[in-house]
Amino acid sequence: MAFLFNKFQEAIRTLAKNPKFARDPRHLQFDADVNRLFLYTSYYRLGEHSEEKDAEEIIDMASKASVVDQQKQVQGNVHYQLKHMCQAMDSILRPDIKNDPSQSPSDTHNKSRRSGLSFAVGTGVSSANKPVVPATRPLTQAELSNKFRDQFGYTLDIRPSGIPHKDAGQGLFLSGEARVGAVVAIYPGVIYSPAYYRYIPGYPRIDACNSYLITRYDGTVINAKPWHLGGETMELWDGSHLVDYNSTPSTSPESNSDRAWRMLNKPLVKSRNENFGEVLERRNPLAFGHFANHPPGGSTPNVMICPYDFPLTEKDMRLYIPNITFGGEEPVTMKRFGSFWFKSRGSGQQTGESSVLKTLVLVSTRSIRDEEIFLNYRYSSSKARPEWYTPVDEEEDKRRWS
Structure with a gap:
């Protein structure tokens, strides 16, 4: 599990520098935060017995999905926990x-x-x-x-x-x-x-x-x-x-x-x-x-x-x-x-x-x-x-x- 977490952390550091969704600095920071939340909450939802291919799929989604789609997934992940x-x-x-x-x-x-x-x-x-x-x-x-x-x-x-x-x-x-x-x-x-x-x-x-x-x-x-x-x-x-x-x-x-x-x-x-x-x-x-x-x-x-x-x-x-x-x-x-x-x-x-x-x-x-x-x-x-x-x-x- 520690190995998978290290992969997620490396993805977070890399994707946080990607300005593809940003229109200005404020939106850049918001997009970067959504990206991090998408990875963290999705990582949690994978559970303690997840496999490397599952983690890689989420990291790939984080690099391709729009900010709007990632926001929706974050909402779903948080709601899942709170429920x-x-x-x-x-x-x-x-x-x-x-x-x-x-x-x-x-x-x-x-x-x-x-x-x-x-x-x-x-x-x-x-x-x-x-x-x-x-x-x-x-x-x-x-x-x-x-x-x-x-x-x-x-x-x-x-x-x-x-x-x-x-x-x-x-x-x-x-x-x-x-x-x-x-x-x-x-x-x-x-x-x-x-x-x-x-x-x-x-x-x-x-x-x-x-x-x-x-x-x-x-x-x-x-x-x-x-x-x-x-x-x-x-x-x-x-x-x-x-x-x-x-x-x-x-x-x-x-x-x-x-x-x-x-x-x-x-x-x-x-x-x-x-x-x-x-x-x-x-x-x-x-x-x-x-x-x-x-x-x-x-x-x-x-x-x-x-x-x-x-x-x-x-x-x-x-x-x-x-x-x-x-x-x-x-x-x-x-x-x-x-x-x-x-x-x-x-x-x-x-x-x-x-x-x-x-x-x-x-x-x-x-x-x-x-x-x-x-x-x-x-x-x-x-x-x-x-x-x-x-x-x-x-x-x-x-x-x-x-």
């Missing part, structure tokens, strides 16, 4: 349902949908219209995490980072062993499309008091701060939080122009009828991607970001996807002009498309065993970087923000 993970958590948390053929998990989920899972919830909504939360075993988050490890071979822990820096804070640790190409974490939280940027807490300086924000290549922003550590039960979660972003002190000095900009650009507040809620499993043992630290100098990342569009048609899995879309699940088409985003004509879902949650997962780039998870933050070189930040690849950082 098995969700089934494992169902078997741990809802064994009575599994043993009772009259009540399958899908039946129960559909009942909760009919009872109001997609309804807006708020202080003015009667309890009769609120979703029914399916019964589960009264396990703590730690107990669920340990049982998940027994089935999947790994789980996640949050504890003080091993990075020798005063600002390192908490770190994300993998307990057990994960193979190359494994989905090791999900990035939880509230999803903001460009149409709703002004609703992000703290707008326009959204990152001044929040280090748990991440942006996909398509401009989607995910705010993990409201999720934080999850919870100890399955519960209705509408993306709300207890953090006052305006009262949280900034880590950097604010100039007069910053204060003026903040006064003129107040964040918008969502109305009551936009307060959508979903029943989510807040004990999710994988929903900690926001605690992954950037690698310190002298070390390298062991995971990489992978955009994952979760299809909302998969109702049995929805409980375990720790994300809420701000503004509801109706898609809004946006176009970018310079630094600004505008709604385009024909906004909304196109014929034949299905609704998705635009999420992120972390995929392992090598075998990981009982160690801290490190993710390349790829901070822009055009802005001041924290003193603890050591670039992993300066060229990648430039391409990412070009």
Whole structure:
């Protein structure tokens, strides 16, 4: 198996330099990332008993298939893993349902949908219209995490980072062993499309008091701060939080122009009828991607970001996807002009498309065993970087923000 992995690694180094799909540096980096994810996740799906000819076939596909086709395969590979993970958590948390053929998990989920899972919830909504939360075993988050490890071979822990820096804070640790190409974490939280940027807490300086924000290549922003550590039960979660972003002190000095900009650009507040809620499993043992630290100098990342569009048609899995879309699940088409985003004509879902949650997962780039998870933050070189930040690849950082 080690021999096959070395072949994959050599293919990744070679194909990453191939600009045949690129239109500009930013697309070049995106294409290279898709190419790597295609190889890693396909390698994982081959299994531990794959043969050399299987690996060679995948490497050949990676050199010939279009980026669009590779993206589709990556989505399929990630979905394959997550589906098995969700089934494992169902078997741990809802064994009575599994043993009772009259009540399958899908039946129960559909009942909760009919009872109001997609309804807006708020202080003015009667309890009769609120979703029914399916019964589960009264396990703590730690107990669920340990049982998940027994089935999947790994789980996640949050504890003080091993990075020798005063600002390192908490770190994300993998307990057990994960193979190359494994989905090791999900990035939880509230999803903001460009149409709703002004609703992000703290707008326009959204990152001044929040280090748990991440942006996909398509401009989607995910705010993990409201999720934080999850919870100890399955519960209705509408993306709300207890953090006052305006009262949280900034880590950097604010100039007069910053204060003026903040006064003129107040964040918008969502109305009551936009307060959508979903029943989510807040004990999710994988929903900690926001605690992954950037690698310190002298070390390298062991995971990489992978955009994952979760299809909302998969109702049995929805409980375990720790994300809420701000503004509801109706898609809004946006176009970018310079630094600004505008709604385009024909906004909304196109014929034949299905609704998705635009999420992120972390995929392992090598075998990981009982160690801290490190993710390349790829901070822009055009802005001041924290003193603890050591670039992993300066060229990648430039391409990412070009």
